[in-house]
Amino acid sequence: MDNALVVIDDTDTHRTLLEEAGKLSHDTGAKLTVLAWITPDQVDETAASLEVIEQVEGTSYGEPDSNSAAQQFAQQFADDVFESVDDSIDFTPEGIVVEDDERADEIIAAAERLECDHIFIVGRRRSPTGKALFGDVAQRILLNFDGTVTLKMD
Template sequence: MAVETLLVAIGPKDYDRVERLAEETIDIATPTGADVVLAHAFTQDGFDEARSNLHFDDATPGQVATHSATIRDLEDVLEAADVEYTVRGAVGDPGETMVEVAETVDADIVVVGGRGRSPAGKAIFGSVAQTIMLDAPCPTLYVRTGTE
């Protein structure tokens, strides 16, 4: 399978996964020369809050995403490894929105982070990573860190 486009799905709680997400992204993108897309999915409330905190009243989701600490940390690691990337932002249900972004960019693989959860935890709280893994139009690489 040729990997031309790699989507890294970033959520608001991925700040503690940057190293692992970057590691896996570099391991795939470097030998394949894949285009890397860092995508941040905001809920509407999360987007409104981030835009307000940045004093960017008319900002697009992409502009707000570029100011995400997690995105910036990933950018630092990717730049140090000479991996080129673009940043996208989107607003909506995080799992469904990432699936839509994967379709839009014609991703060949999606890298998504998550924490280990009990079956009851998944049933109660849902799982963005699970939605992406089940509904993405391409294979996904699940990068697991810690437990909840």
């Protein structure tokens, strides 16, 4: 592993995955990128919230930078996780805006653009008996990424 990508969301499972990926990349000297994603609907909700705040305060925040918002989340989430684990873990935050049905393709495209050879992702358990059935995103990444994929079940 020379260059790893960790795909995160704001859950305990993602926190654990990021801790493990951070320790592994730190111990092996691999470059680590932390990727957060948001949907266009979330961008619209943020813009609407800012508009209300602007009207109440009489201020102007301008148009929100969507990728920047996701990147800022990646930075803050990883800072928080690594502060409790090992604050010497070095990483680069990245953010993307993506429709839910395009998430797997966009994650793979980001990994390829960043020249990653390893992706860390979270999958979901779907059956009550605990049998792991991969969600569409995890399955598509496992099948289509030309590198190693580490999957942590939620």
